[in-house]
Amino acid sequence: MKGLHRLEWSAVWTLLGVIVLFSSAIGVTLFAPQFIDPSWRQASSTYQVQMYEVSDPNVYVSTSNPGGWGLQYVYHLQEGFTLHSYQESPLVRILASKELEKYVTRHGQKERILTSRVLLLRPAEKAHAYQKELQAEWEGETPPHFEILELYDPLKSEAFAITETDGVVENWVDENFSILDTPPPYTTEKGVIFVNNPKEYRISSRNYLGTHSWIYDENGEPINDLNELKEGKLRFLSRQSLIKIGEDIYRVEGCWYCHTDQTRTLVQDTVVNGSADFPAPPSSANEYIYQRVTFPGTRRIGPDLSRVGIKRPHRDWHMSHFQSPSSESKGSIMPSFGHFFDDDPAGTFASPYSVPNYKFEAIFQYLMTKGTRITPPNQAWWLGLDPIQTIDIIEGRR
Ligand code: HEC
Structure with a gap:
């Protein structure tokens, strides 16, 4: 007891000070984030989620014919992750119920409506009457036959869109949030199929000149889960694995010998990588974390x-x-990379069709990560937009 009496007040104050300091530090860590502008903490729109590249990593690519030139894409559409739009074209018309009307980009409408809701198209039941109506309106000589589809809400929130060789559902959007490539998400091209459940993604194998290959076949064997796509005879590569391979290609091809990967804080960098009106944000550490x-x-x-x-x-x-x-x-002095377009790494067997192989897909997906992993305030700077409004633009409310 005697020892305690001798305890100096300064020691007590020090101890109290330490306790107060610690508890306020813990308090700030726990509670302060709740009072920060939400755009600093979380993605304010689906568009941003996508741009973070935590987005749907499941854009699959595969050759349907080993050693052949046909690449197949499987887009894995997932609610909340994948952006797509349902757009009419001159000869494709879409019927939609009242609730789904707001997701359809009508023929002649300039802005595309994007959504991350998984909706699907099927041949419309009421097509016949509508067909007549449309043909009656037609001013040309022979009335065309319209493709009439119905937009519906599937029971599941996952779907596959499959296409041969090139993209049908494009994920990339520009600063006005319109999809950049021209083909609409539904095309009448062979090989475009919407399937409303991974289990319904069916394939069948075939033997072509002694080599094993596979094709999409609605009467074929169903696949049981997504991993099955990556393994065995299918060997699909997801976007995630393509990005990894792309990184290696960037390294071994020596792209870094001629190119930098950093926007410095200098005016010449921010303007050249952006524009005078919207200078590009300088690089920040978090862009490199993956x-x-x-x-x-x-x-x-x-x-x-x-x-x-x-x-x-x-x-x-x-x-x-x-x-x-x-x-x-x-006048470019960049070397040509012909071996991204043939089946032989030595580059001796150029594809007569200029069909890219997985190396091109890999370097392309890798390049697409550049500048798209920007944090919210930076992104708003880039686009000159209020990040909070972007969700409205995407959902077609603006
Ligand atoms: C010998 C130097 C050299 C090498 C090696 C090189 N490039 Fe280039 N690259 C250039 C030059 C010069 C340009 C500008 C002219 C042009 O657009 O082709 C360029 C342009 C580009 C562009 C267009 C950029 C823009 O903003 O317009 C991309 C993308 C690109 N290179 C990617 C690559 C990749 C990926 C690799 C490696 C597989 C690579 N380059 C290897 C010299 C090189």
Whole structure:
């Protein structure tokens, strides 16, 4: 007891001070985030979620014929993740119930309506009468036959859209939130199928000149889960694995020898990577967190690539640029990457159809991560938009 009496007041104050400091630090950590502007903590729109690349990693790609030239895409549509739109074209009309009307981009409407809700199209039951109505309105000589589809709400929130070789549902959107590539999400092209449940994704195998291959077949064997797509004879590559492979290609091809991957805080960087009106945000550390190796680079023989996913989002552009850089960019000294378009890594067997192989898909998906992993305030800076409003734009309310 005697010892306690001798305890000095200063020691007591110190102890109290330590307790107060600790508990306020804990308090700030626990409670302060609730009072921060929400756009700093969370994605304010589906568009942003997508741009974070935590988005649907399940864009699958595979060749249906080993050693062949036909690539198949399987888009895994998932509610809350994947953006798509239902748009009419001159000869395709969409019927929709009152509740679903707001998701349809009507023929002649300029702005595309994007949604992350998984809705599907099927041949319309009432097509016949509507067909007549449309044909009666027609001013040309022979009335055309319209494709009439019905938009409906499937029971599940997951679906596959399958297409041969090239994209049908495009994920990439520009700063006005319109989808950039021209084909509408529904096309009458062969190989485009909407399936409303992964289990309904059916395939059958066949033997072609002694090699094993597979095709989509509605009477074929169903697959049981998504992993089955990645394994065994199918060997689909998801977007996630393509990005990883792309990183390796970037490394071994020495892209970093000529390109940098950093937007510095200098005016020349922010303007060249953006525009005078919307200067690009400088690079920040969080943009690199998913990478195993970073390639900031030191020389700019070619342009900086840190914002290339926003600057050049067109797959077609990259396809012809890698095949023949000077055809897209006059006088370019970038070497051509012919082996992204054939089946032999040595580059001796060029595909006569210029069909890209998985290496092109990998480097393309990798490049598309550049500039698209930007945090909310930065992204608002980039777009010159209020991030809170973007969800309205996407859901077609604006
Ligand atoms: C010998 C240097 C060199 C190498 C190696 C090189 N590039 Fe390039 N790259 C250039 C030059 C120069 C340009 C600008 C002219 C043009 O657009 O082709 C360019 C342009 C580009 C562009 C267009 C960028 C824009 O903003 O317009 C992309 C994308 C690109 N390169 C990607 C790559 C990738 C990926 C690799 C590796 C597989 C690579 N480059 C290898 C020199 C190179």
